[in-house]
Amino acid sequence: MSNIPKKRIAIFGSTGSIGTQALDVIAANPDLFSAEVLTAMTNHTLLIEQAIRFEPAVVVIGEETKYHLVKEALAGKDIKVFCGEQALQEVASMSIYDMMLAAIVGYAGLKPTLRAIEAGKPIALANKETLVVAGDIIIRKALEYRVPIIPVDSEHSAIFQCLVGEGRNKIEKIILTASGGPFFGKKPNFLVNVKREHALQHPNWSMGAKITIDSATLMNKGLEVIEAKWLFNLRPDQIQVVVHPQSIIHSLVQFEDGSIKAQMGLPDMKLPIQYAMAFPQRIPNDFPRYNFIQPSTLHFHEPDLKTFRNLALAIEAMKQGGNMPCVLNAANELAVYAFLRNRIGFLDMTDVVEKTMMQIPYIEHPTLEDYFETDGEARTFAASIIHLYG
Numbered sequence: 001m002s003n004i005p006k007k008r009i010a011i012f013g014s015t016g017s018i019g020t021q022a023l024d025v026i027a028a029n030p031d032l033f034s035a036e037v038l039t040a041m042t043n044h045t046l047l048i049e050q051a052i053r054f055e056p057a058v059v060v061i062g063e064e065t066k067y068h069l070v071k072e073a074l075a076g077k078d079i080k081v082f083c084g085e086q087a088l089q090e091v092a093s094m095s096i097y098d099m100m101l102a103a104i105v106g107y108a109g110l111k112p113t114l115r116a117i118e119a120g121k122p123i124a125l126a127n128k129e130t131l132v133v134a135g136d137i138i139i140r141k142a143l144e145y146r147v148p149i150i151p152v153d154s155e156h157s158a159i160f161q162c163l164v165g166e167g168r169n170k171i172e173k174i175i176l177t178a179s180g181g182p183f184f185g186k187k188p189n190f191l192v193n194v195k196r197e198h199a200l201q202h203p204n205w206s207m208g209a210k211i212t213i214d215s216a217t218l219m220n221k222g223l224e225v226i227e228a229k230w231l232f233n234l235r236p237d238q239i240q241v242v243v244h245p246q247s248i249i250h251s252l253v254q255f256e257d258g259s260i261k262a263q264m265g266l267p268d269m270k271l272p273i274q275y276a277m278a279f280p281q282r283i284p285n286d287f288p289r290y291n292f293i294q295p296s297t298l299h300f301h302e303p304d305l306k307t308f309r310n311l312a313l314a315i316e317a318m319k320q321g322g323n324m325p326c327v328l329n330a331a332n333e334l335a336v337y338a339f340l341r342n343r344i345g346f347l348d349m350t351d352v353v354e355k356t357m358m359q360i361p362y363i364e365h366p367t368l369e370d371y372f373e374t375d376g377e378a379r380t381f382a383a384s385i386i387h388l389y390g
């Protein structure tokens, strides 16, 4: 074991749900991994704690006003401290690490991930928004720089695992499973009254606030459909969503001969995180195991696209292509944060996304600059609608 050099991991978003679980995996496998870069946006307290424990080469705090707090707390240690958005990108290009775990939430993850690809770093990708916004460019760059993108999102990790060893065998379709979230089976007359606290309770997964709301509205599954299209080079008609409330089957691949492979296990994000970091190896762990003998039934249902219109909007954005998924993502980010601040209602989130999609000019073949501009325009427009809700 000790002859293999440690893989030096850069965790962008180390204070988040994925980031902290990745640090658990690193702590459990000190011979295999080290944490060389840790980054946070505002949570300087946890960032400092993590830095003292894991002794990375570099930490970055997004919020510039907190720089001196982090700097002072780490004085005398061999840890470089940077701050601000630009620093995130510069650190992504540094030679001090071997693999980026892209675990920043939202559009903010795009630029650092692009820089890491251009620096030839393999990516363990949790930040699905990066592929939703600019999937064509990310995938093209990854091919150009020969950089593997290994999904961390549990569904995509499942599909990736099902595809190992399949070479050029063609996929007929993939089946993305969805838990259905806390409001599975509910109708609009119920959803209209849903409050933030209720929507933040996910039945199977404990995650950051944004993805938890996205799971409740099914936008998360919509973003994942787009993520899957890019990761696995699929046509929209090759992607099916099936609600599976138990979250034991993490997703499935159906091949040309009709054979279906599934990846299963108890819902625990540490498993796909560990798989992506250790790939192509599998490494042992003591996570709880699924027991087939215990009485349990796995259920499957069609998603209710009429009630959970966000999923329908995301599928529509994927079919339109161009800058439309970028518009969808930007409007959704604003809508989710407005809902989290009790500024708009649960169903209003969908209205904000839909209206923004109708407003922003369509670009069929966007450049990276076009994506940046589209994101800005969509945010401005979405903010103006949110303002109207008072």
Ligand code: NDP
Binding pocket: 012, 013, 014, 015, 016, 017, 018, 019, 039, 040, 041, 042, 043, 044, 062, 102, 103, 104, 105, 106, 108, 126, 127, 128, 129, 152, 153, 154, 205, 206, 207, 208, 209, 210, 211, 269
């Ligand atoms: P969290 O909100 O828990 O964590 C987000 C991390 O990003 C934190 O470290 C946060 O810092 C940092 N951050 C937030 N905003 C910015 C910004 N503008 N610039 C730089 N850094 C920022 O999110 P999750 O861990 O839940 O999710 C991370 C990503 O992984 C998302 O894209 C999500 O969709 C995806 N994912 C998450 C899963 C999960 O189980 N959580 C499952 C599958 C995918 P700070 O703490 O200081 O705010």
Ligand code: MG
Binding pocket: 153, 154, 155, 224
């Ligand atoms: Mg997922």
